[in-house]
Amino acid sequence: MTENSNKPATSFWVIGVIALLWNLAGVAAYLSQAFMTDEMKAALPENQQALYENIPTWATAAFAIAVWGGLLACILLLMRKKLAKTIFVISLLGILVQIVYNFFVSNAIEVYGPTGMIMPLLVVIIGIFLVWYSKKCADDGILN
Numbered sequence: 001m002t003e004n005s006n007k008p009a010t011s012f013w014v015i016g017v018i019a020l021l022w023n024l025a026g027v028a029a030y031l032s033q034a035f036m037t038d039e040m041k042a043a044l045p046e047n048q049q050a051l052y053e054n055i056p057t058w059a060t061a062a063f064a065i066a067v068w069g070g071l072l073a074c075i076l077l078l079m080r081k082k083l084a085k086t087i088f089v090i091s092l093l094g095i096l097v098q099i100v101y102n103f104f105v106s107n108a109i110e111v112y113g114p115t116g117m118i119m120p121l122l123v124v125i126i127g128i129f130l131v132w133y134s135k136k137c138a139d140d141g142i143l144n
Contacts, residue, residue: 006141008080019130020074026067033063047111059101066094070130077134082143085134092127099124
């Protein structure tokens with residue numbers, strides 16, 4: 001059997017589809033933030049309004065790279081393309097830049113409290129998993 005003819009297990013498709021849905025949710029979150037109207041911001045508590053008003057361009061760009069890269073990587077994974085691995089790494093870098101901003105530059109932890117750290121940490125864990133999984137799939141000959 002050649003490398004390109006390795007048939008993926010059902011778990012590959014399950015993980016790929018779940019990852020795709022996860023990244024679609026990330027894209028929705030990005031679009032919600034990117035297109036937040038002044039009225040929507042005004043409905044937030046003042047400390048959250050201040051967070052949204054002061055997000056630097058580089059942090060927004062990192063968010064965009066993380067979610068759009070993740071979505072593209074999932075599509076490539078489901079198409080069984082090795083390029084998915086590289087794009088997952090780029091997406092993870094976007095995630096890590098976001099984490100640096102949220103945890104060390106902004107006062108997001110003060111605004112959202114310790115429970116506000118759960119989702120960003122989950123995003124990092126899933127991002128790391130997807131990099132590892134795509135590498136494993138490439139090494140196993142599932143991706144070509």
